[in-house]
Amino acid sequence: MRMGHTTTAEAGSGGLTATEHRLANGLRVVLSEDHLTPVAAVCLWYDVGSRHEVKGRTGLAHLFEHLMFQGSAQVKGNGHFELVQGAGGSLNGTTSFERTNYFETMPAHQLELALWLEADRMGSLLAALDDESMENQRDVVKNERRQRYDNVPYGTAFEKLTALAYPEGHPYHHTPIGSMADLDAATLEDARQFFRTYYAPNNAVLSVVGDIDPARTLAWIERYFGSIEAHDGKPAPRDGSLPEVIGEQLREVVVEEVPARALMAAYRLPEDGTRASDAADLALTVLGGGESSRLYNRLVRRDRTAVAAGFGLLRLAGAPSLGWLDVKTSGDVEVPVIEAAIDDELARFAAEGPTPEEMERAQAQLEREWLDRLGTVAGRADELCRYAVLFGDPQLALTAVQRVLEVTADEVKAVAQARLRPDNRAVLVYEPKSPETVEDAEVPEDPESEATVEAAAGRDENEETAK
């Protein structure tokens, strides 16, 4: 085992530090100590996501993620969940375009158990994987798809816009949930082959954050993961690079049973990890990041043509990121009215750039988001893995906020000029199928009934979860 280097706390990292290590089998390890609360987070990122899937097998990475909770050589059936929860821990796994992650947050004295469990499935999943769990989890995932996408209004908007924004054949053309037909077609042998190809110590990063003894933690990691054999032969994902702008406005109109007209759009933006992507993040925040943003003020407050209006950024490292616009119209307002106002605001912003006050607000909002993300051991562990897997350097997680604060108004203006243009977007318009007025409609209540279903809470739209 080679010991890695330690960096000292840098400005903007909030005093956090992380050390890096690598086992002989190629497993990269990141450790970060924090003794304020007796908890420890374990996070394991495998460098495989839906972008690695092939035609006819969309959804396989996510279905496979579910199978990782069905037992391994020394863990029976649902033992992974039972043991972690019985130890007072919480856990989950998620799949996105670019990676699959698995995580446990444990009371600090139960950390070793989580490491043992992760190692067991990394090294011996195929000893337990059988037809029964394959058939069962196929049905569970299909019900996940129905619950989160097919059975809710606008539920498939993300899938439709992604398919518009990335051309046919592009690795990001389809989303992680996959199609029903492909989920039906996946075989046990597909799952086995997927494991043999992508689940290897040299294709993963393990981070452990919290109330830990680094030397002892590293010894446990060596003990449990050290003997798992490295293997190569992972094919590189298909190239995700695309021209900077789409070059035309792509458009799809969907007539469906939805409660109101909606205008959604995806703008092609710079790849994550670049200074230009931070500038784009600030631009979208000024334009649509909150209740003092330009689009909210214009559409919701002044014109009163929209119920809600906002911009979000889907950061991607292996393909252009997407700037995500979502507007639900008010009353009988027609989509062209909204569209004209948006074009007007975007053109003005591209011409003038942000005001100093807008820059200050946007940077304060993004700084706050980073404080939230790094404020829990689980959030920190995930970010360390993210920067290690996608950009090769976990330390970048601790200085990310600093980079956002260094971006200038001119850079924000420049990215808006270059990218936030009508010829660089895919547009999705929803028109209600039966626009009769809703009579005696009442407000449903009790959002808590949804929040108690752990599966439904707080997941990004582009992620699937096992639980």
Next chain:
Amino acid sequence: MTEQLATMQFHPRPEAGEARPWAFPAPERSTLGNGLTVLRCHRPGQQVVAVEVLLDAPLDAEPAGLDGVATIMARAFTEGTDRDSAEEYAAELERAGATLDAHADHPGVRISLEVPASRLAKGLGLLADALRAPAFAESEIERLVRNRLDEIPHETANPARRAAKELSRQLFPATARMSRPRQGTEDTVEKIDAAAVRGFYDRHVRPATATVVVVGDLTGIDLDTLLGETLGAWTGTPGESRPVPPVTADDTGRVVVVDRPGAVQTQLLIGRVGSDRHDRVWAAQVLGTYCLGGTLTSRLDRVLREEKGYTYGVRAFGQVLRSAPDGTGASMLAISGSVDTPNTGPALDDLWTVLRTLKAGGLTDAERDVAVQNLVGVAPLKYETAAAVASTLADQVEQYLPDDYQATLYQRLADTGTVEATAAVVAAFPEDRMVTVLVGDAAQIAEPVRALGIGEVTVVTAE
């Protein structure tokens, strides 16, 4: 058929190390000169401070025919003050990296501010302005009312929310505020204007009946001075305590299908009303409910998800609706989830079998042990952030519970045996006294459900 074992070296499952003690934090109480109750709690390292304000403005205090006025008032707090216009106020909040959410529920109005510790003074100043001198400008109220009316069809189209609305309508008498949507109906919301909002504020919002909870890393912060200069400047008349109306509910076993033609899944919500946290049985009920449907290894998901694959997940839970100091409050006890349309009948059949089996055979000691270990063990994880601690402290105040309630709940959970947990969960979810709401395709699901004999089935046409 399994593959040959990989070549890794296996080790026995490790034993736990020595636990470091952790306790739910005890807040410090004080009162400002204007009568505002203050709870504070220093949490080292929590750089985002959480501030929760509770206002004694419950939904049953809304004037007849104006359901939703508490919601519009809550939203209007952030739409301008005597210092800032609505747009300026939103801008000032964001400049401080702060978020401020307000919502109205049965026990009262809750306002949650989260702000980096370095900008706490600014955040508290804005919060105080909102409470002390809200503008309630006519044009802003009119906009909020229209916006609220626009939201209603979106909520009606959401199966989970539609089910929750129907369950409340079924359980409570039509005269009870709890039978009606928390945020009002189209009929009531459209009648709300600035005068109604101002009237509700004048009658029910005052520091003497309010509480503020402040949690976070307070190192180097003179909180007394800060609070004195901000929330301390809020004035109002002394408050009077208002009786909490008793809650009655009709949980006669029955099934209501809300028709959603073509739905690929059926949203199910099966519920009834139980007592609140003052009940001595609460801890045992929490434990038993976890065993029934707390996670994917609980009894319901073990069958419905992990054996049959009918669902992505079904959960059982208990959630306090409103408490009273004398313990006469109520909670919603429910099972919720969604199952695919063709398997709706079989899934409900299995669900009832799980309940009957539980009643007949009880929980096992192993189930009880795992549940206790989880519920008690996750506490330090669950309360890592200031916001989580502040929210629970505020819940305790809102529910007339002592400040050490959560801390002692963990001890009670650990002391609860298998027999008690079984008795509590069987009493909480009796197979013949629950109202089942199904939002789904009636043409496909009504007959199979009728055949189960779990109660009379009626079909409600979708709006």
